[in-house]
Amino acid sequence: MTTKFFGEPVRRREDARLIIGQGRYLDDIGSGAYAAAFVRSPYAHARVLDIDVSAAMDVEGLLAIYTYEDLTGPLAEPLPVLIPHPQLTAPRTGYPLVKDVAQHVGEPIVMVVATDRYIAEDAAGLIEVSYEELPVVVGVDAAEAAEHTVHDDVPDNIAARHHQETGDVEAALAASAHTLSFTQYFERSASMPMEGKGVHARWDDADSSLRVYSSTQASTSVRAAIAAKLELSMEKVEVIAPDVGGGFGVKIVHPWPEELLVPMAARRLGHEVKWTEDRREHFISSAHERQQRQEITVGYDDDGRITALDVLVWHDNGAYTPYGIIVPINTATQLCGPYDIPVYRARVNSVYTNTVIVTPYRGAGRPQGTFAMERTMDRIAQALGIDRALVRERNLIQPDQFPYDWGLTFQDGRPLIYDSGDYPAMMAKLKVLVDWDGFAERRAAAEARGKLLGIGMAPYVEGTGPGPYEGAHVQVLGSGKVLVSTGLTSQGQGHETVFAQLAAAELGVPMEDVVVTTGDTRRFGYAVGTFASRAAVVSGNAVALAARGVKEKALRIAAEVLEADPADLEIDEGLVQVKGTPGASIPLRTVAVLSNPLRYAFDEAARQATQFSGPGDDSKPPVAVGDAPGLEHTDYYSPLRSTFASGAHAVVVEIDPATWEIQIEQYAVVHDCGTIINPMIVEGQVHGGVAQGVGGALYERMAYDRDGQLTNASFMDFLMPYASEVPDVDIDHQSTPSPLNELGIKGAGEAGVIPGSAAIASAIEDAVGRRIAAMPISPTELYDLVRSDAERVTNSSPHDSGAMA
Amino acid sequence: MTEVRTERAISVVVNGVPREATVPVRWLLSDALRHEFGLTGTHVGCEHGVCGSCTVLVDGQPTRSCLVLAVQVDGREVTTVEGLSRSDHQGGQVLHPIQEAFRECHALQCGFCTPGFLTTIAAGLDARDPSVEITDEEVEELVGGNLCRCTGYANIKKACRHAAATMRDEAAR
Secondary structure (H helix, E strand, O other): OOOOOOOOOOOOOOHHHHOOOOOOEHHHOOOOOEEEEEEEOOOOOEEEEEEEOHHHHHOOOEEEEEOHHHOOHHHHOOOOOOOOOOOOOOOOOOOOOOOOEEOOOOOEEEEEEEOOHHHHHHHHHOOEEEEEEOOOOOOHHHHHHOOOOOOOOOOOOEEEEEEEEOOOHHHHHHOOOEEEEEEEEEOOEOOOOOOOOEEEEEEEOOOOEEEEEEOOOOHHHHHHHHHHHOOOOHHHEEEEOOEOOOOOOHHHOOOOHHHHHHHHHHHHHOOOEEEEOOHHHHHHHOOEEOOEEEEEEEEEOOOOOEEEEEEEEEEEOOOOOOOOOHHHHHHHHHOOOOEOOOOEEEEEEEEOOOOOOEOOOOOOOHHHHHHHHHHHHHHHHHHHOOOHHHHHHHHEOOHHHOOEEEEEEOOOOOEEEEOOOOHHHHHHHHHHHHOHHHHHHHHHHHHHOOOEEEEEEEEEEEEEOOOOOEEEEEEEOOOOOEEEEEOOOOOOOOHHHHHHHHHHHHHOOOHHHEEEEEOEOOOOOOOOOOOOOOHHHHHHHHHHHHHHHHHHHHHHHHHHHHOOOHHHEEEEOOEEEEOOOOOOEEEHHHHHHHOOOEOOOOOHHHHOOEOOOOOOOOOOOOOOOOOOOOEEEEEEEOOOOOEEEEEEEEEEEEEOOOOOOEEEEEEEEEEEOEOOOOHHHHHHHHHHHHHHHHHHHHOOOOOEOOOOOEOOOOOOOOOOOOHHHOOOEEEEEOOOOOOOOOOOEOOOOOHHHOOHHHHHHHHHHHHHOEOOOEEOOOHHHHHHHHHOOOOEOOOOOOOHHHOOO | OHHHHOEEEEEEEEOOEEEEEEEEOOOEHHHHHHHHOOOOOOOOOOOOOOOOOOEEEEOOEEEEOOOOEHHHHOOOEEEOHHHOOEEOOOOOEEOOHHHHHHHHOOOOOOOOOHHHHHHHHHHHHHHOOOOOOOOHHHHHHHHOOOOOOOOOOHHHHHHHHHHHHHHHHHHHO
């Protein structure tokens, strides 16, 4: 393989159109489409008694109003439980439109279609729904208490009890020299992409077929869902993810009600229909993540080595469980991070509340797990008076312990076995990057300025690149253009660029000849989706395999023309040539023409492949038995197990004791995602992840009141970081290739967000000397905490001789 | 309902081209640009003026097009992301230095917020003396009003410095 493009910071192909306003996002499609709007429940828990549409009927431009009564066949059934699991004993999903009881504010009840969005909203506003309000369950504590229930037939509000263990944790705790028990909380945030969801559907009456554009992370599966729910044969449905304005997990859930209802309406009305989610809709009807209460008991020895860890998590899954228990599994199985913990037990109780569903948001359960583990490390260090870094180092899995088999089952249903890593080296790099050992001086200097400085760190391990598979198709055209397609989608990760890098490197062609298509079921029908930091690992390896298949065929055909052994041939800059023999060559595009024997010539190039164009071998058919015309190949990569990327963050915060404002002074990242295809893109992913980690630690919180109203459902009130809130990030790379795939790739998409809250909580605690047991934390909360009788903490670092009280 | 359907004719110079349209008076400028003039490069991220994705230039000033009615720009000049480049008088287009810089510095990922950043930053860079080196404070000011969920802003700030340097070099020539 030529390595000219692999590993280089190649500029992105996508950008040429995006910087001139020529991207094609969902709402840019279908300018003549009818517009849909929804009446959504204003109550968190209410029975729908009556829907009166009479006032809306006079609105000029109104085309249709649909309620649950209008749904037929499978559409009238509950939405699918996408990922069933034996421990998900009480799965519940909603209907595309509320049938009887609305379970959260924002659940869709009525769909209105009109000539434009303004008119659709006019009509929606005139529809009168009467409700009987029901008792509301908000928060894990209320769900656990089960004084009221979300679903009548789930009396304890528990959807799933996910339990995994590696040994007898109670015996191991009893045998431990020391134990500690504590409880902590983690709040809700959300993916919150700048582009909300959206669906455009066009029904072709003559062909009885449907084309759907959706701002999704999983177009092939949306297609299957639409076909099933609308009772269409698969070949009559095509789904395309156009340019997608960010996903971060929320768009992996499917089918969203609108993904079924918009196609339904397009088919019934015989006209294009489009729905573009507005920001309030996104807040109250798309997914959130992260709320948990964590009850932790740890056993450890005199040196701070963990002997047993027992974690009980109460996880808020919102009103329904369409995405199964993936987030609880991730918390349970990824919690231990880079540490060698001899006996571990995780019990996650996933509970219903009358709030928006909880499904993966970048990190997907791991930020919470890391928060549990890293706060545990800090507590052990404090209890023993040992440096926090040292306690961590003493517990690390060592390089000679890989593959490290946990004896647990990961979120892909496969064994949790760490493939590779070098955690001690990673921690050593981090300490240098943040100058951990030199912190005392910085703290003293800050104190002299009247500021409180604190430092914290948090490493993590992230299971990436789960299967079951992805595929790719690579085809060389007679023009020399190389078409690459893969079924998974893109939401800004630069797949058009990195897959072009891979194909160009494998095939030996210039990158500008490669055109990549993602997320279009017309081009590639088999795929899983873009989530869990898997695109580069799974589709990346599939693209490489497919390109290799094309190369093999190209060399075989060229060898006949050049009368050479295929083993003596190479492809460079799109030219197939005999190694070391200049002049003995044939362009790859000519090989593509010759690969398809023709009867008819339609241009100069095609003439070369026609039946009278040259002497053929009369003893063989034009296309050999077992061969196929064309220079193309389809291949799949199905990983044995997930890969495991790792990293470590350290953060220095400065707190003003007059205002309790929390400023991030330094943010340091060591990152190991195996072999890197494009370092520019990987660093971009880290930057973006860190920004979301900082947002989740200091600013973002879904504020539900006791009635289940989301009180901050706008960008005015839900505080996402602007540039002024995001620190500069110092990054150091480490590369421990995965032995599981030929390219050595691990995923990079989610890493940056995972340890943010853990590291920042540690740093704040270090600065103020008060226990931080809940995140996110605002200046007001910090002020209240410092003034309260909250537990005082002496942080156990070499610089902590005079921890402030 | 009659007032809802009231429409009004407007004349606007959009990206240097005089345009006439009859639009409902309640239409936002963002909707008129996208759905009447077909300029879908202006993106709508929140429709309440916070995220800045829909920022366009009205008479050269960065303006949230989701907070302005289309009828309010009657008789004025609007520049969208599609109008930031200029003709090279040989049939091609020359990108604004900030557009080039965004690509060069990997300042965009999903690209949805990008048009709002580009219009805002372009206006700011065009209004300053290019011969003076740009300060960190100026960069913070240029990027500080827009939300991006992908990049963490580091590369957007880098692109500002890159574009400012390009403009300084051009001015020195």
